[in-house]
């Protein structure tokens with residue numbers, strides 16, 4: 001069980017690494033997730049006049065999509081741990097002339113909102129990393145309000161990630177501690193529905209949303225996965241970047257056709273009502 005100092009330094013490390021990755025996330029990851037944002041907005045069904053919270057909004061999604069849908073009269077608050085993510089989201093809102101969306105720097109484990117103030121809360125690939133926060137999100141919703149949340153699917157569904165994690169895992173020092181969290185946990189069968197019901201949500205519905213990550217070549221997949229997962233690994237792994245990228249290119253070969261690489265991925269999407 002990490003003590004408070006460990007927990008604080010892990011939080012600082014998460015803030016730094018998400019911040020350092022922010023620009024590249026906006027450029028490379030956000031376009032891959034477009035179909036998923038569309039499904040989230042569709043299932044959330046935002047209506048004019050609603051007040052909406054986006055937890056871990058990164059460079060602004062899906063908050064920016066929802067802002068247009070709640071106008072006139074509605075408002076979206078997105079927040080993120082990493083200041084650079086927040087400033088990118090603000091820049092995009094400014095470029096799009098959106099005046100009914102704000103982005104705050106905040107930790108989901110210390111949310112500073114009054115109870116019962118949102119009609120809708122959404123979170124794409126962020127709240128699922130801290131399932132213990134789900135009950136606090138329920139308290140922020142008005143009675144009848146809804147949460148739409150996505151989690152990574154399990155290892156098979158998240159093949160693009162799990163292939164890469166397996167390759168990089170071989171280079172981890174043998175004495176390295178196990179990862180502090182199992183980010184596939186809520187993607188296992190029934191787990192997200194259980195987490196929502198345990199938090200007090202009713203009319204819980206979950207579904208799998210299946211897509212494909214698209215790359216032009218195996219080498220582009222290798223670069224993408226290295227940037228996503230490799231840069232934060234220990235120096236022992238960083239020292240093998242060349243071999244790791246070559247292995248990643250080989251590992252993804254079964255998904256390559258003449259002119260593209262398509263690796264399936266699936267999110268689990270959950271909806272619950274307060």
Ligand SMILES: C[S@@+](CC[C@H](N)C(=O)[O-])C[C@H]1O[C@@H](n2cnc3c(N)ncnc32)[C@H](O)[C@@H]1O
Pocket residue numbers: 014018019030033055056057058059060061062079080081082085106107108109123124125126
């Ligand atoms: C995978 S990104 C998702 C970003 C965005 N929702 C999207 O779909 O593009 C996860 C985000 O969660 C943020 N995050 C991680 N831990 C957080 C915390 N404790 N509180 C708030 N945000 C957090 C990260 O900074 C990052 O921007």
